[in-house]
Amino acid sequence: MQQDKPEPEGSMEWRSPSNIALIKYWGKQGNQIPMNPSLSMTLKYAFTQTEVKWRPNDGTTQGEFDFFLSGQKVGPKFEKRVGNLIKEMAKAYPVLNDLYFSITSLNTFPHSTGIASSASGLSALALSLLSAAQRATGKADEYPRFLQKASHYARLGSGSACRSIYGPYAIWGGGVNTESSDEYAIPYKPHQDFEIIYDSILIFSEKPKKVGSSAGHKLMDEHFYRQGRINQVRENSIRLLKALETGDFEMWQEVVEQEALSLHGLMFASHEPVLLLEPDTIRFIHDLNAFRAGKGLKVAFTIDAGPNIHLLYADEHREIIRNFISEWIMDHHLQIQVLDDETGKGAKQLFE
Amino acid sequence: MQQDKPEPEGSMEWRSPSNIALIKYWGKQGNQIPMNPSLSMTLKYAFTQTEVKWRPNDGTTQGEFDFFLSGQKVGPKFEKRVGNLIKEMAKAYPVLNDLYFSITSLNTFPHSTGIASSASGLSALALSLLSAAQRATGKADEYPRFLQKASHYARLGSGSACRSIYGPYAIWGGGVNTESSDEYAIPYKPHQDFEIIYDSILIFSEKPKKVGSSAGHKLMDEHFYRQGRINQVRENSIRLLKALETGDFEMWQEVVEQEALSLHGLMFASHEPVLLLEPDTIRFIHDLNAFRAGKGLKVAFTIDAGPNIHLLYADEHREIIRNFISEWIMDHHLQIQVLDDETGKGAKQLFE
Numbered sequence: 001m002q003q004d005k006p007e008p009e010g011s012m013e014w015r016s017p018s019n020i021a022l023i024k025y026w027g028k029q030g031n032q033i034p035m036n037p038s039l040s041m042t043l044k045y046a047f048t049q050t051e052v053k054w055r056p057n058d059g060t061t062q063g064e065f066d067f068f069l070s071g072q073k074v075g076p077k078f079e080k081r082v083g084n085l086i087k088e089m090a091k092a093y094p095v096l097n098d099l100y101f102s103i104t105s106l107n108t109f110p111h112s113t114g115i116a117s118s119a120s121g122l123s124a125l126a127l128s129l130l131s132a133a134q135r136a137t138g139k140a141d142e143y144p145r146f147l148q149k150a151s152h153y154a155r156l157g158s159g160s161a162c163r164s165i166y167g168p169y170a171i172w173g174g175g176v177n178t179e180s181s182d183e184y185a186i187p188y189k190p191h192q193d194f195e196i197i198y199d200s201i202l203i204f205s206e207k208p209k210k211v212g213s214s215a216g217h218k219l220m221d222e223h224f225y226r227q228g229r230i231n232q233v234r235e236n237s238i239r240l241l242k243a244l245e246t247g248d249f250e251m252w253q254e255v256v257e258q259e260a261l262s263l264h265g266l267m268f269a270s271h272e273p274v275l276l277l278e279p280d281t282i283r284f285i286h287d288l289n290a291f292r293a294g295k296g297l298k299v300a301f302t303i304d305a306g307p308n309i310h311l312l313y314a315d316e317h318r319e320i321i322r323n324f325i326s327e328w329i330m331d332h333h334l335q336i337q338v339l340d341d342e343t344g345k346g347a348k349q350l351f352e
Numbered sequence: 353m354q355q356d357k358p359e360p361e362g363s364m365e366w367r368s369p370s371n372i373a374l375i376k377y378w379g380k381q382g383n384q385i386p387m388n389p390s391l392s393m394t395l396k397y398a399f400t401q402t403e404v405k406w407r408p409n410d411g412t413t414q415g416e417f418d419f420f421l422s423g424q425k426v427g428p429k430f431e432k433r434v435g436n437l438i439k440e441m442a443k444a445y446p447v448l449n450d451l452y453f454s455i456t457s458l459n460t461f462p463h464s465t466g467i468a469s470s471a472s473g474l475s476a477l478a479l480s481l482l483s484a485a486q487r488a489t490g491k492a493d494e495y496p497r498f499l500q501k502a503s504h505y506a507r508l509g510s511g512s513a514c515r516s517i518y519g520p521y522a523i524w525g526g527g528v529n530t531e532s533s534d535e536y537a538i539p540y541k542p543h544q545d546f547e548i549i550y551d552s553i554l555i556f557s558e559k560p561k562k563v564g565s566s567a568g569h570k571l572m573d574e575h576f577y578r579q580g581r582i583n584q585v586r587e588n589s590i591r592l593l594k595a596l597e598t599g600d601f602e603m604w605q606e607v608v609e610q611e612a613l614s615l616h617g618l619m620f621a622s623h624e625p626v627l628l629l630e631p632d633t634i635r636f637i638h639d640l641n642a643f644r645a646g647k648g649l650k651v652a653f654t655i656d657a658g659p660n661i662h663l664l665y666a667d668e669h670r671e672i673i674r675n676f677i678s679e680w681i682m683d684h685h686l687q688i689q690v691l692d693d694e695t696g697k698g699a700k701q702l703f704e
Contacts, residue, residue: 223580224587228576228578228579229576258621261625261627266617269614273609275613277634279634279638281634282631282634
């Protein structure tokens with residue numbers, strides 16, 4: 001990332017993956033500061049690729065841009081989010097006010113699969129815009145510092161996006177260790193047994209979420225279980241890190257599943273109760289519990305703020321788990337999508 | 353209940369209904385003291401009828417009895433519970449140690465329908481044993497005091513049983529008003545619009561509970577959300593009483609459904625997560641929400657520590673709700689039982 005001559009026009013492209021939270025981010029405060037720390041596994045195949053082309057604008061407008069997602073002009077809501085991100089970045093890089101951006105973005109995963117595309121989307125965007133800003137000024141950061149800044153800006157765009165910068169795992173939120181921060185995520189490397197975990201994502205519903213992320217996080221503001229939740233995450237973070245460090249799959253499963261169910265439990269108990277689970281979500285968990293009972297399989301489910309199951313498992317049980325999934329889908333005559341993914345390395349710059 | 357001559361042998365019979373908690377009892381401490389107050393609606397048709405016959409025992413044994421439920425000798429687990437209750441009552445009524453009891457009990461609702469029979473069963477038993485004890489000693493309490501004592505003993509047998517003594521509603525747990533107590537329940541009479549509420553109980557699973565009541569309550573001992581739950585119940589109790597007093601069906605629905613989902617949310621977030629909901633529980637709630645949206649129907653669902661839905665509704669919407677239930681069951685080709693019940697008056701002594 002060395003450079004010294006400003007480039008008044010050019011293009012930068014980044015690929016940034018989605019991530020699945022094992023310790024859940026639920027509740028925020030201030031300007032995208034999380035209520036509690038979170039920890040995620042970075043995915044490999046579900047990613048967004050975003051190219052930012054820049055050139056000087058006509059001098060009469062600020063922060064103008066076009067944004068095409070999969071060839072379609074994005075809607076006003078997402079456009080506003082992008083505009084806000086550019087404004088935030090312009091505080092540190094005023095040059096952005098003098099540029100016009102043409103942004104094109106692609107997701108590898110099908111639209112409306114219930115996978116949060118904001119994590120990959122906003123992190124790819126933050127990375128590309130930050131690259132553009134540094135090119136345009138001729139002042140590039142060293143790589144670790146650049147990624148940390150990108151994570152910071154990604155966070156302002158969408159909380160979970162700050163974790164997508166890094167792999168194989170990422171921690172966001174202060175107090176987990178001396179390096180973790182509320183401002184940006186840091187990478188985390190676990191015991192080798194957890195370096196490659198498979199993730200089969202069962203898409204039970206492609207409907208858009210009934211409760212948007214911001215409204216969802218707001219449910220924690222006055223939640224009766226707020227302090228209890230903060231204490232719970234503290235313990236779960238300690239336990240999950242211990243499991244990931246020592247290779248303890250049993251503890252890993254316990255924490256991962258408790259976090260998933262706690263997230264939905266918190267939604268259930270909100271002032272306005274939220275039920276995002278679908279009948280098949282429940283059916284799958286019951287059947288999984290019956291199937292794996294006593295077998296000691298290295299498998300755990302997690303669920304985000306939606307109905308879809310992420311089934312996480314180790315390589316040694318890959319075949320038995322994939323067979324279970326296939327047979328379960330056949331047994332219930334379901335027509336659902338399954339996206340097979342695995343642990344990934346984080347964001348990556350693309351060169352022509 | 354006037355008498356003065358001891359009756360060394362005789363028989364007493366009581367009928368005691370089940371009840372459905374609107375504010376949930378979940379978590380206990382000490383000897384059957386609830387973690388928080390609860391409030392229930394008493395049912396009318398789901399009841400237990402228990403006859404206790406007594407005669408002097410042979411003087412060498414204490415607290416001996418036979419117990420037949422629906423003509424079958426009860427299992428050792430329930431037998432132990434009955435024995436413990438007799439022992440507790442013998443502290444105040446030592447005469448019980450000199451008696452032999454022959455107990456027969458019947459439930460009106462089918463066995464294994466997922467309705468807690470311990471509420472009606474233990475309250476009918478406590479009432480009959482207390483009657484027997486007072487007959488055998490010749491010292492009968494006045495009616496209000498007798499019922500309060502029976503509620504106290506019913507509580508020792510099974511927490512929710514203490515509420516089954518009274519109708520149309522009952523409150524158990526101190527601090528709700530000047531009369532409420534942790535030791536026994538008190539009756540509660542609401543606004544006339546809430547005097548008759550129908551309850552259609554949809555039995556989605558007849559399987560025995562995966563987590564027994566005692567193990568379930570224990571989950572609250574070290575629960576991270578314990579204090580938050582106590583605060584939540586405080587607010588929900590105030591709100592529900594206000595709704596019941598003023599006839600506010602909208603607030604009633606909000607509180608009743610939040611309590612139901614919070615109970616399951618607490619189970620989700622326990623150290624050992626518990627998932628008692630069935631796929632059809634979730635399906636029904638989603639479909640109910642879609643059906644009633646914007647219609648202003650006086651209807652609310654609640655769920656106990658199991659998968660079955662209690663659908664509560666006012667008389668004026670009885671037809672539309674019963675039609676909805678029938679059509680929903682037909683649409684999904686389900687073969688499930690529905691028990692139609694309504695608000696009841698509480699326990700009742702039976703005379704030949």
